[in-house]
Amino acid sequence: MALRHAVLAALMEGEASGYDLAKLFDAAVANYWMATPQQLYKELERMTADGLIAARVVEQEKRPNKRLHSLTETGRQVLRDFIAEAPKPTVIRDDMLVKIQGMTTGDTPAVEAMLIERRGWAQAKLARYERRRARLLDGRSEPAYLSESAHIGPYLTLLRGIAFEQENIRWAEFALGAVRGRAEATSRD
Structure with missing residues (x-):
């Protein structure tokens, strides 16, 4: 998948500025x-040049003018074509897992620190995702939201992100216990 597909999907929610999209990518698409804001702005320029999105300038008082982006029919078709393609399997590429794979007993303090940090990142992301979920539901039950909302894709991807971070926390806690248990057993020997 290319960044452009993620941008096209994000613009299904409606017209947005580059700043709005950067905030959306940070809060929901992440x-x-x-994607960094720089990557996003470069991709918006390419997508406009390719006719996938249209941009209009909105003049503002006391603020710089902003460009609002929206999908063109060509962009909608590219997104439909992408949706119709069979997805490729997901692969994990994680430097921390390589480090853990190669660790020895002497590496325990560094690995513990990595696991604690990773667990903290996952907990922070999970908290953000749960706040977003509450905003999306806005007091409705999940079944009500899913039956009433015009666009359920953001909610479904959010649920996947929540499950992912929950599993990251569970695994980090398990791995931390295993590393600490191994270190304690080794020190008794």
Whole structure:
């Protein structure tokens, strides 16, 4: 998947500025796709040049003018074509897992620190995702939201992000216990 597909999907929610999209990517899309604001702005320029999105300038008083982006029919078709493609399997590429794979008993303090840090990141992301979930539901039950909402994709991807971070926390706690248990057993020998 290319960044452009993630942008096209995000613009299904409606017209947005680059700043709005950067905030959306940070708050909602980050559970399945990462992009820096610089990458996002460059991609918006390319997508406009390719006719996938249209941009209009909105003049503002006391603030710089902003460009609002929206999908074109060509962009909608590209997104439909992408949706119709069979997805490729997900692969994990994680430097921390390589480090853990190669660790020895002497590496225990460094590995513990990595696991604690990773667990903290996952807990912070999970808290953000849960706040977003509460905003999306806005007091409704999940079944009500799913039956009433015009666009349920953001909620479904958010649930996947929540499950992912819950599993990251569970695994980090298990791995931390295993590393500490191994270190204690080794020190008794």
